[in-house]
Amino acid sequence: MEEKRRQIRKADLILTLVILALALGGYLYMKSHESVGAEVVVTVNQEEYARLPLGKDATLEILSEEDGRNFLVIKDGIARVTEANCPDKICVRNYSKGIRYNGETIVCLPHKMVVTVMGGENNPDGLD
Amino acid sequence: MRKIHNKRKGSFVFLTAALVLCLLAGSLLAACGDNSSSQNTPAGQETSGGLAESEQISQTEEGTPSGESTGISSGETLSHESGANDPTAPSESGMSDERRQELIQALAAKATFTHYKDPFRGTYVGTAFSLNTICTITFYDEKDVALYEGCADILNKYERMLSRTLKTSEIARLNRREISEVSDETAELIKWGLRYCELSEGAYDIAIASVSSLWDFTADVPKVPAAKDIEEAIKWVDYHAVHVDGNKVTFDNDYVGIDLGSIAKGYIAEKLHSYLVENGVKSAIISLGGNMIFVGSKPDGSTYGSGLQLPFGSSGTEYFAVVRGSNMSIVTSGVYERYFKAPDGTYYHHILDPSTGYSVKNNIYSVSIIGPNSTDCDALSTTLFCLGVEEGMKLINSLDDYYAVFYLENGQILTSLGLEEAYSYQEAPHEHLGYESKLR
Numbered sequence: 319m320e321e322k323r324r325q326i327r328k329a330d331l332i333l334t335l336v337i338l339a340l341a342l343g344g345y346l347y348m349k350s351h352e353s354v355g356a357e358v359v360v361t362v363n364q365e366e367y368a369r370l371p372l373g374k375d376a377t378l379e380i381l382s383e384e385d386g387r388n389f390l391v392i393k394d395g396i397a398r399v400t401e402a403n404c405p406d407k408i409c410v411r412n413y414s415k416g417i418r419y420n421g422e423t424i425v426c427l428p429h430k431m432v433v434t435v436m437g438g439e440n441n442p443d444g445l446d
Numbered sequence: 447m448r449k450i451h452n453k454r455k456g457s458f459v460f461l462t463a464a465l466v467l468c469l470l471a472g473s474l475l476a477a478c479g480d481n482s483s484s485q486n487t488p489a490g491q492e493t494s495g496g497l498a499e500s501e502q503i504s505q506t507e508e509g510t511p512s513g514e515s516t517g518i519s520s521g522e523t524l525s526h527e528s529g530a531n532d533p534t535a536p537s538e539s540g541m542s543d544e545r546r547q548e549l550i551q552a553l554a555a556k557a558t559f560t561h562y563k564d565p566f567r568g569t570y571v572g573t574a575f576s577l578n579t580i581c582t583i584t585f586y587d588e589k590d591v592a593l594y595e596g597c598a599d600i601l602n603k604y605e606r607m608l609s610r611t612l613k614t615s616e617i618a619r620l621n622r623r624e625i626s627e628v629s630d631e632t633a634e635l636i637k638w639g640l641r642y643c644e645l646s647e648g649a650y651d652i653a654i655a656s657v658s659s660l661w662d663f664t665a666d667v668p669k670v671p672a673a674k675d676i677e678e679a680i681k682w683v684d685y686h687a688v689h690v691d692g693n694k695v696t697f698d699n700d701y702v703g704i705d706l707g708s709i710a711k712g713y714i715a716e717k718l719h720s721y722l723v724e725n726g727v728k729s730a731i732i733s734l735g736g737n738m739i740f741v742g743s744k745p746d747g748s749t750y751g752s753g754l755q756l757p758f759g760s761s762g763t764e765y766f767a768v769v770r771g772s773n774m775s776i777v778t779s780g781v782y783e784r785y786f787k788a789p790d791g792t793y794y795h796h797i798l799d800p801s802t803g804y805s806v807k808n809n810i811y812s813v814s815i816i817g818p819n820s821t822d823c824d825a826l827s828t829t830l831f832c833l834g835v836e837e838g839m840k841l842i843n844s845l846d847d848y849y850a851v852f853y854l855e856n857g858q859i860l861t862s863l864g865l866e867e868a869y870s871y872q873e874a875p876h877e878h879l880g881y882e883s884k885l886r
């Protein structure tokens with residue numbers, strides 16, 4: 319009887335571990351599946367300049383003609399231009415919330431620079 | 447009994463091992479997703495448009511996300527030489543200003559679309575730089591992608607005709623009195639603009655080039671033009687001095703000039719619209735710097751949904767209301783699109799008052815027009831802004847099929863009669879922001 323109880327407890331333990339492992343494995347798989355494909359694509363003059371994952375914090379200085387500079391920051395799944403040496407700095411101040419959903423863009427016209435989110439989540443509001 | 451126990455034990459160990467492996471695989475995948483290398487290629491040092499490598503140019507773009515483009519013409523103005531367009535960059539390369547301007551002109555009106563497929567929405571998104579802004583055309587059917595080239599041709603054609611900033615455009619040459627006959631479309635558009643001048647009794651005036659050429663909202667340090675310059679220029683702002691007879695355009699004096707910046711994008715958007723429909727396009731979205739046309743209905747027959755930009759909110763992503771419709775155009779004129787703060791703390795925005803020569807001073811942050819034709823929407827957005835809320839509402843309520851949304855300085859939102867029914871207008875939760883709202 320003692321042996322049986324010990325074995326049952328052991329079986330329970332293993333079963334619990336198995337379920338936990340399943341849950342954890344599933345969660346990690348889902349998480350990795352979500353960030354794969356969410357990219358920040360930078361084009362200058364309509365040519366691809368850089369491509370970074372949205373899911374990883376990073377910074378990038380984007381160089382364009384005539385010593386143009388835009389400073390891109392990706393943090394917590396949001397991309398922003400935090401500094402620029404264009405005359406009007408619309409790319410910095412008019413996109414205060416940054417971009418994070420598929421298709422959203424930040425444009426710096428003087429530098430012909432465009433930052434686009436490709437992939438990842440669509441905006442939940444579902445506007446066209 | 448012992449044999450069975452061993453079997454169960456064995457299978458449990460196997461299961462655990464298998465799932466530990468799954469765990470490892472999952473975390474490996476997660477790690478891989480984060481570690482994809484970023485390509486950081488330096489910007490290409492290409493020269494295009496026949497530039498010699500030794501010549502450097504500084505190109506000032508006048509980009510407006512939507513609505514107005516007031517700024518300067520790179521050609522001479524009529525009343526006087528405005529200092530606003532002197533390229534401030536020193537000509538280290540030894541190039542004369544004239545040559546620099548020539549090169550800028552040579553590069554203009556050569557837009558092409560680059561496009562990609564958005565697999566998540568099933569759409570094809572093409573963008574081009576044209577009309578001093580960013581133009582986007584979105585298709586739902588792969589066969590329509592072949593039309594991007596024709597669309598670029600249309601953009602280039604009309605930029606060459608109607609642009610204020612292109613020295614060789616019909617409008618620029620007309621204003622310099624080099625020509626008095628223009629093409630059908632230019633004549634049509636001038637007449638279209640004049641109709642709104644009349645409707646608004648001059649509150650909206652397309653004969654404002656003498657004033658708009660004084661202002662440069664895209665300069666490194668935008669300045670308020672000298673009062674005496676404005677005083678002189680404002681004398682010549684009068685649409686009554688413009689006469690269109692067929693393709694002939696004549697003026698009552700040598701100084702009045704036409705600025706189609708407040709109506710051209712809508713007109714060009716409609717030209718694109720016609721081109722797409724002629725070529726069998728059933729669903730598409732045209733955006734010329736935010737001047738929107740939603741073509742047909744979506745492939746599944748449903749209406750398009752569009753947000754109305756929240757003034758001073760994050761461009762393209764923050765909105766204060768949603769409208770839905772098919773075959774609709776939406777054009778917004780807003781102060782937040784182009785403005786600067788003068789040293790004395792006053793804000794100057796790009797929607798100029800034809801009666802004062804300065805920014806329109808009223809309590810409006812933006813006017814959005816929704817209706818079937820984009821030329822009308824474009825003209826109406828500026829017209830209503832200039833008229834103000836009371837007169838503006840009167841005018842829009844008298845027009846069938848066109849609706850307006852006023853977003854006021856104090857956060858109040860006013861809609862014209864019938865909008866809710868016509869376009870399922872619904873306000874959306876939003877912050878109220880202003881000139882002084884800090885970056886968030």
